[in-house]
Amino acid sequence: MLELAILGVLKEQDLHGYELKKRLAETLGALSSVSFGSLYPALARLEAAGAVEAVDVAGAVAVSSIPMTGSIGGEVAALRARRTTGRGSRGKKVYGITPVGERLFEELLATESASGDDDRAFNLKLAFARHLPADARLGLLERRRAQLVDRLTKARSAIRARRERLDAYSRSLMEHGTETTERDISWLDRLIAAERGHRTRKAEQT
Amino acid sequence: MLELAILGVLKEQDLHGYELKKRLAETLGALSSVSFGSLYPALARLEAAGAVEAVDVAGAVAVSSIPMTGSIGGEVAALRARRTTGRGSRGKKVYGITPVGERLFEELLATESASGDDDRAFNLKLAFARHLPADARLGLLERRRAQLVDRLTKARSAIRARRERLDAYSRSLMEHGTETTERDISWLDRLIAAERGHRTRKAEQT
DNA sequence: GGATAGATATATCGGCCCGATACATCGGGT
């Protein structure tokens, strides 16, 4: 799952581990801040699979998609002089995504992850939903909705079954949980409606 | 963390692994259903530490902590004939909590878990909050509140900082996230108020 | 009566992820 996140961020800009971690933290929201203990191994895995590769330190960070002003040329040369490829003198190792990585990204993003369509997995995929075709996006939202509805049903029956034996704290916890799930479902409904709206408008344009 | 959950459930009733899993699932809410791949090792760990022990299959479920009536002796003997200790004929292995386990439970529940007072950790502790002294309970709630406020601040500044570069999906995800966090905080405020209410009323009684 | 399926039940394996830790360098403040 981390692979997907890394590839998605690297898709927009070449980065080195430390910065990648910060970018991941703000992309995935405050929750699920990735640790180095998982980031570096994941990066190593991706590199071994040929999905990412260490790129030239200088050009990468500054360039990527935004045309340069050209004033940083001096810095670039200075850095290049101290062995920019692989680990530079400072040990920095900038990674970039490869075509293989792009394909892997599409694949991971589209995967219906068989059994455990985990909460974090959904959040992650939604964050990159713009890279999905419209129908896959809708499918993602609807699968998630179904999952939450199922969870809600189960949670409610669990509360009903044990209402008397629950103390105030557990009960409050469970009730708050179901309310949160209800709100999540409404939110998904709004997203789904918006999605269908786009689709309809597009269909009408033809 | 799983240890705490196991001990908490076992505190109320002796159970074998399979049933323990079900009980855990409904105690911890629909989310975070424990897998056998973590449950059995955790149980083994606890057993090695002397916090739980395999108990007599028959008597255990009925008895645990309640003085026995003595009428179940027959059943016990019948089951004992088929080797009730350890794995019975059916392979069932019923666990009970020991005094060591009780102490471990108190300790784990009271631990301020140093760094990562994880979401799940909080939910779990709240579910067993009735076993905490009132001040520790209040501390738990307030620490959690502070944590969420901090998260909210960070999330908001992250949104503000990248508002223009965010696509609709990421933005919606983040905004929904902050709303959820806000609601979590209000919920905590209600719990805290209730907690203080109890305390005040108790103080007035003296 | 016997087959078949599904719930009950325990256990292990590989793999991912986390927290802690180690180590090194750089920039800025005192």
Add this chain to the structure above:
DNA sequence: ACCCGATGTATCGGGCCGATATATCTATCC
């Protein structure tokens, strides 16, 4: 001159998960 905090890479032990293997009990169908 010195130290501290941010930057930066990396590993290690351990916990948890999903998949899988195995076996028994129970209910249902033919």
